Amino acid sequence: MSDLLERxxxxxxxxxxxxxxxxxxxxxxxxxxxxxxxxxRASAKLPEISRATVYNALGELxxxxxxxxxxxxxxxxxxxxxxxxxxxxxxxxxxxxxRDVHPLGDPLADLPATERFGFTVSDVEVTYRGLxxxxxxx
Amino acid sequence: MSDLLERxxxxxxxxxxxxxxxxxxxxxxxxxxxxxxxxxRASAKLPEISRATVYNALGELxxxxxxxxxxxxxxxxxxxxxxxxxxxxxxxxxxxxxRDVHPLGDPLADLPATERFGFTVSDVEVTYRGLxxxxxxx
DNA sequence: GTATTGACTTGGACTTAGTCCATCGTAGGA
DNA sequence: TCCTACGATGGACTAAGTCCAAGTCAATAC
Numbered sequence: 399m400s401d402l403l404e405r406x407x408x409x410x411x412x413x414x415x416x417x418x419x420x421x422x423x424x425x426x427x428x429x430x431x432x433x434x435x436x437x438x439r440a441s442a443k444l445p446e447i448s449r450a451t452v453y454n455a456l457g458e459l460x461x462x463x464x465x466x467x468x469x470x471x472x473x474x475x476x477x478x479x480x481x482x483x484x485x486x487x488x489x490x491x492x493x494x495x496x497r498d499v500h501p502l503g504d505p506l507a508d509l510p511a512t513e514r515f516g517f518t519v520s521d522v523e524v525t526y527r528g529l530x531x532x533x534x535x536x
Numbered sequence: 537m538s539d540l541l542e543r544x545x546x547x548x549x550x551x552x553x554x555x556x557x558x559x560x561x562x563x564x565x566x567x568x569x570x571x572x573x574x575x576x577r578a579s580a581k582l583p584e585i586s587r588a589t590v591y592n593a594l595g596e597l598x599x600x601x602x603x604x605x606x607x608x609x610x611x612x613x614x615x616x617x618x619x620x621x622x623x624x625x626x627x628x629x630x631x632x633x634x635r636d637v638h639p640l641g642d643p644l645a646d647l648p649a650t651e652r653f654g655f656t657v658s659d660v661e662v663t664y665r666g667l668x669x670x671x672x673x674x
Numbered sequence: 675g676t677a678t679t680g681a682c683t684t685g686g687a688c689t690t691a692g693t694c695c696a697t698c699g700t701a702g703g704a
Numbered sequence: 705t706c707c708t709a710c711g712a713t714g715g716a717c718t719a720a721g722t723c724c725a726a727g728t729c730a731a732t733a734c
Contacts, residue, residue: 509626531654701710
């Protein structure tokens, strides 16, 4: 049994069969799925599940901070289940593959007060872009 | 007359009335417009312009490297005309405002070879997230 | 164990952002 | 000025996501 399901139950998230399969799909994968891919995998485990329910569940997991929403250049957002460990992303500009990476240093510290324009800055998102080994050799 | 139009002409970009207004709209603005906003502003100058033409022109400006495409959490991509000076973005998570910022240091240097997984890394995109002064005080 | 109830799910219609394509128009070279 | 290949048009189409009214069910109370 996964940490994620435990945590969600502990936080009072009403557990249903649908929510369970969505959480399981994300928990089992270390890649970054689109909503549609989550739906496909969830359907395999629970054929009656509806697309709207998957979107609802993903939205809630994001609000709860258990899953991160990643906007790429593709049209579809991707969902990153690794929200509990801060990390950044390495994105292949050809095939769209995403990998988690852990750079040195804290980019938040690199933004001096004079460059904050009065914003209350709470978070940074860093995306490295390039070609993955497969696409670079092709 | 703008630098941008000169540069485009110099690069052999066939100039039409439509392409001119799209370039002018981007050149005149220091904010980051969506394709739809570009279309609205372009229509004000040239009412017959078509949506498809705006998308075509934006796509070409991006391929030419004259304009940057920025994926935010909103559904619509935004277009950043400030492509010639490297910079990052400061995004208000409530109202969606984007500002250009210039942090210290080079985030590319912060990604050690062991964290590159064989990728040929060519670019980094950094987005700071927080609340702008207006939204923070509201 | 059963009843209750408000939260969750459903699926289909709808919206938004963007793409495609056949046809027409025109910028720029000869 | 004429040609022609490249660009523009607009309407149909697709992809991704949202909304909603009606039905279902998990968790609490009894």
